[in-house]
Amino acid sequence: MFPVSSADSAGPLPAFAADRPSNDPIFAIHGEAVRRAQAGESIIDASLGALVEDDGRLAVMPTVFEAFRGVDPARAAAYAPIEGDRPFREAVIHDVFGDGPLSPCATAVATAGGTGALHHAVVNFLERGQALYTTSWHWTPYGVIAEHTGRRVETFSMFTADGRFDLAAFEDGLVALVKAQGRALVILNFPCHNPTGYTLDDFEWKSVVEILRRSAAHGPVTLCVDMAYARYAPPGSERWVESIEPLLGEVTVLAAWSASKSFAQYGARVGALIAVVQDDGMRAKVQSALSYSCRGTWSNCNHLGIIAVESLLSDPELRAHSDRDRARLLRLLADRVDAFNTEAAKAELLHPRYESGFFVSVFTPDPARTAASCAADGVFVVPLQGAVRVALCSTSRDQVPRLVASLAKGVAAAS
Numbered sequence: 001m002f003p004v005s006s007a008d009s010a011g012p013l014p015a016f017a018a019d020r021p022s023n024d025p026i027f028a029i030h031g032e033a034v035r036r037a038q039a040g041e042s043i044i045d046a047s048l049g050a051l052v053e054d055d056g057r058l059a060v061m062p063t064v065f066e067a068f069r070g071v072d073p074a075r076a077a078a079y080a081p082i083e084g085d086r087p088f089r090e091a092v093i094h095d096v097f098g099d100g101p102l103s104p105c106a107t108a109v110a111t112a113g114g115t116g117a118l119h120h121a122v123v124n125f126l127e128r129g130q131a132l133y134t135t136s137w138h139w140t141p142y143g144v145i146a147e148h149t150g151r152r153v154e155t156f157s158m159f160t161a162d163g164r165f166d167l168a169a170f171e172d173g174l175v176a177l178v179k180a181q182g183r184a185l186v187i188l189n190f191p192c193h194n195p196t197g198y199t200l201d202d203f204e205w206k207s208v209v210e211i212l213r214r215s216a217a218h219g220p221v222t223l224c225v226d227m228a229y230a231r232y233a234p235p236g237s238e239r240w241v242e243s244i245e246p247l248l249g250e251v252t253v254l255a256a257w258s259a260s261k262s263f264a265q266y267g268a269r270v271g272a273l274i275a276v277v278q279d280d281g282m283r284a285k286v287q288s289a290l291s292y293s294c295r296g297t298w299s300n301c302n303h304l305g306i307i308a309v310e311s312l313l314s315d316p317e318l319r320a321h322s323d324r325d326r327a328r329l330l331r332l333l334a335d336r337v338d339a340f341n342t343e344a345a346k347a348e349l350l351h352p353r354y355e356s357g358f359f360v361s362v363f364t365p366d367p368a369r370t371a372a373s374c375a376a377d378g379v380f381v382v383p384l385q386g387a388v389r390v391a392l393c394s395t396s397r398d399q400v401p402r403l404v405a406s407l408a409k410g411v412a413a414a415s
C-alpha cells in the first residue's frame, strides 16, 4: 500500500488536469438542438461541422464504401507501419502537390485525421512554451492541442475594416513572434476557412508567401496549411499550391491532409502530415521526428482506412467514381452557399466573402445574445468572439431563408 500524502487529497488528477472542460461546446449546442427536435419542435441545427443531405441524413460517398469493401481482410487486420504504408503516403503527397516541384521534396506520415496531423506539427515544430501563430478566428481545437502539449496560441487580427485578409497585421505579428521565440509555426486553414468561410485569393496567397519569406530572415519559419476543407475549394482557388512553390528552401511547408471531409469519412480517422523540406538530410530528420510522434501517440493508424483511401487516390476508376460522388456533394453545398449569399445580402447581414465551404460567420456585436435569440427561434448557431458560426453544411437549401431571418433578428437584438 502506498501512503496517501496530503498533496493527494485533491484526488488522483494533478492540478493541470483537474479542471479540464469536458465536452466540446459545439457538441453541447448540438445536443440541445437534438433534444428539442426530439421533443417535436421544428429545429434548424446549424452547429455541427458535417455535411448532411437536405433530409438531415449524413451525406456519404458510396464509392468510399466500395473501396473499404475491396480491402483484403488479412491486410486490413494487420498493423499498419508506424508511419503509414508507403503507397498511401506517396498517394497523399501526389494528391496535394501532383507533379509540381514540391513533390520530390515531400515526405509524409499517416495520422489520425487532420487533428493528428496538426498535433504532430505543433509538437515537432515548436518548443514547449512557444506559440503557434494563426488567424484571430480559428478552429478552437488548435488551442486545445497547443495547451495539451505545453504550447500556446498567438493570433493576428484576421480582417481589415473592408473585410479583406489583414496582410499587415499578419506580417507585424509574425515578425514579432519570430524575433521573440526564434522560430514560428504558422497555421493557415485555407481554402474554406473554419469558421469564417473565407478563402484567400491569388493576390493574398502571393502576399502571404512574400511575408513568410521576409519573416524567415529572422529565424526558421514553418507554414502548416490545414487542408481540412480543401476539396470544397471554390473553382480556381486550388492554385494556392502553385502560389506557395517559392517557399521551397526558405520556409518549411507542412500540409495537414484529411480524409474526413474530402471523402465524407469523418469516422475513419485517416489523415497525413506532409512536410516539404528541400535538404535531403533535414527531410530524413523530419521524417524520423514525425514517425517518433506516431509511436508516441497512436502507434499505428487505422489500416483498413489507409488502404481504402490509398486505393481511392490511386486507382483511376475508384478515383473517377469518388470524384463524381464528391461533385454531387459540392453541388449540394453550393446551392446552400448561393442561397445564403442572396438572402444575407437582402437582410444586410455582415459576413466575410463566402464562396464555398462548410461554414460562414456572421458578425455581431454580442454573439451570445445573437445565438440565444436564434436558439429561441429553434435555430442553433455557435457564438464566437465578434460573430456567430453558421454551419451551412448541416442546413438544407430550403431552411436558408428562415435561418437568415433568425440571424438578422438575432443581430438586431444584439445591436
Ligand code: PLP
Pocket (backbone or CB within 6 Å): 049, 112, 113, 114, 115, 116, 139, 189, 194, 226, 228, 258, 259, 260, 261, 266, 271
Ligand atoms: N481543421 C479544421 C479547421 C477542422 O474544422 C477540422 C475538423 O472539423 C480539422 C482540422 C480536423 O478534422 P479531422 O481530424 O476529422 O480530419
